[in-house]
Amino acid sequence: MLKAIQVSGCVTLPLRWSLKQPLTVTFISISSSFSSKPFSSFSPIPYPSLNLIHSVNSFTPRPRRLRFTPFHASSSPPLHSAGVRNIKFCQWCGGPTKHDIPDGEQKLRAICTLCGKIAYQNPKMVVGCLIDHENKVLLCKRNIQPSHGLWTLPAGYLEIGESAVEGAIRETREEANADVEVISPFAQLDIPLIGQTYMIFLAKLKTPHFSPGPESSECQLFPVDEIPINSLSFSSMVVTLSLYAEDVKAGKPKFHYGIINKRPGTSPSDIHAYTLDHHMLL
Numbered sequence: 001m002l003k004a005i006q007v008s009g010c011v012t013l014p015l016r017w018s019l020k021q022p023l024t025v026t027f028i029s030i031s032s033s034f035s036s037k038p039f040s041s042f043s044p045i046p047y048p049s050l051n052l053i054h055s056v057n058s059f060t061p062r063p064r065r066l067r068f069t070p071f072h073a074s075s076s077p078p079l080h081s082a083g084v085r086n087i088k089f090c091q092w093c094g095g096p097t098k099h100d101i102p103d104g105e106q107k108l109r110a111i112c113t114l115c116g117k118i119a120y121q122n123p124k125m126v127v128g129c130l131i132d133h134e135n136k137v138l139l140c141k142r143n144i145q146p147s148h149g150l151w152t153l154p155a156g157y158l159e160i161g162e163s164a165v166e167g168a169i170r171e172t173r174e175e176a177n178a179d180v181e182v183i184s185p186f187a188q189l190d191i192p193l194i195g196q197t198y199m200i201f202l203a204k205l206k207t208p209h210f211s212p213g214p215e216s217s218e219c220q221l222f223p224v225d226e227i228p229i230n231s232l233s234f235s236s237m238v239v240t241l242s243l244y245a246e247d248v249k250a251g252k253p254k255f256h257y258g259i260i261n262k263r264p265g266t267s268p269s270d271i272h273a274y275t276l277d278h279h280m281l282l
Helices: 164-176 235-250
Strands: 097-100 109-112 126-133 137-142 155-157 180-191 196-205 216-223 254-260 273-280
Touching: 109 164, 126 164, 126 180, 126 235, 137 164, 155 164, 164 180, 164 196, 164 216, 180 235, 196 235, 235 254
Parallel strands: 126 196, 180 254
Antiparallel strands: 097 109, 126 137, 126 155, 137 216, 180 196, 254 273
């Protein structure tokens, strides 16, 4: 139920790992255009030494630069107010708010002038399923804004009180009238500019039945090499399905993490205005 894009949040998430065995992490570059050419890959780098490599790849006459830089969470982030909504009234008591930086923090917050409570603004989580049925992927054509008439995986905002898996199954049922079994997580994609994190799961149909829900005008199975990449709804869908197509070619799905950095000022439907940074596959 992805009806609107929240433009209020920005978050940097540190990565914490707790592993009993050594892990090999591979970094690749990705273009936002769908191509039959494989993405160039770097030599595996054994964890925990995450020495990222700068790379520039050109796939079109107007190349897109994709930079891979070391990812370090800052212990003292700079003071800023980027992405903060102008909240005028307190959600608890209705009193007027002021925008200030609370003691011990670094970001501008809306603080109630009556009860003193702080309105924290957090990213939204979007969950969905990438359903593979007989080597085809189930897509839904959106019947709502934004991106009306464009194709998407069944996905939407996670609700309070449900797990990410439960939310992905519910969204698939709502948008495609399909009952699915989740197999494994496939991708986590952070989009700091619009305050969203996508969690996409690989899933399979329990029965070969699906049909458009109220938010979809059409549901269709597409062979991987016939996915309408230029008619997808959001950059997150372009990245997810491009990564999946590469995994299919390689013969084995992996788990992907990456940060989609959208170009400021672009619309949600401008699906190529981004770079994929800090891409890691496990």
